[in-house]
Amino acid sequence: MLAVGHRPAAWVDAGFHEYARRMPREAPLELLAIRPETRGHEAGRTANTAKILEAEAKRITSALPRSCYTVALDQRGDSFTTEGLARRLAQWQSQGSDVAFLIGGADGLAEVLKRNAGFCWSLSELTLPHALVRIILAEQLYRAMSVLKGHPYHRG
Numbered sequence: 001m002l003a004v005g006h007r008p009a010a011w012v013d014a015g016f017h018e019y020a021r022r023m024p025r026e027a028p029l030e031l032l033a034i035r036p037e038t039r040g041h042e043a044g045r046t047a048n049t050a051k052i053l054e055a056e057a058k059r060i061t062s063a064l065p066r067s068c069y070t071v072a073l074d075q076r077g078d079s080f081t082t083e084g085l086a087r088r089l090a091q092w093q094s095q096g097s098d099v100a101f102l103i104g105g106a107d108g109l110a111e112v113l114k115r116n117a118g119f120c121w122s123l124s125e126l127t128l129p130h131a132l133v134r135i136i137l138a139e140q141l142y143r144a145m146s147v148l149k150g151h152p153y154h155r156g
Contacts, residue, residue, distance in 0.1 A: 001137060002063055004034045004056050004105030008131040019138035027093065027145055029138060034059045036105040049107050057110035060102060068098040070117040072109050073137070075127060077120035085140060086147035088119075101141075103133050 020029040037052040064070065069092055080088065092099045101121075102113055114120050123136055146153035 001029065001031045001101045001103065001134065002034055002060055003031060003103040003130065003134055004036050004060070005103075005130050006036060007033070008134070012131045012134060015135035016138050019135070019142040022142050024145055024149065027089075027141075029141060031134065032063055034063060034105075039106065053104075053107055053110035054112075056105060057113050060109075060113060064100050065098045068100045069095060069119075070100045070102060070113075071119045071121050072102045072114045072117035073104070073123060073133060074109060074114055074120050075122050075125055077114075077122040079122045079124075082140070082143055083147060086144040089141070089144050090148055101137060103130055103137070105130055 016031060020031070023029045034056065037055040039048075039052060102109055102117065104110075104113075123133065123140070128136065143153060145151075
């Protein structure tokens with residue numbers, strides 16, 4: 001998981017790490033925080049936002065593992081049921097490469113990252129705080145893995 005953002009509150013770290021430690025050995029979940037670009041408050045906000053997203057996209061791209069499959073999180077992406085996510089995780093695992101989940105910062109992800117991603121996924125149509133997405137994503141990945149493993153965690 002690559003997430004743009006400053007160091008989150010302790011409860012965010014605790015929530016993420018709770019689910020990350022539960023993941024099976026064959027699907028470890030790691031978090032790499034990407035430093036957000038400084039945001040100004042000048043009149044040219046739209047142009048500034050494009051530059052901010054471009055700078056963050058460069059940081060994300062340079063931090064990606066080699067030959068990984070990327071999943072960009074965006075509220076306009078496709079959604080899954082838990083069982084659908086489990087099936088998709090199984091497909092991604094069968095490809096034999098790392099999967100990198102990209103979480104944008106305050107302004108989301110650059111279009112180039114979404115366009116070049118193997119998949120664009122929406123956790124919700126709601127706009128979610130990017131720090132909270134770390135926990136939600138970790139829990140949903142753990143839940144989907146529990147479905148694949150036949151673990152009783154998911155009782156959907």
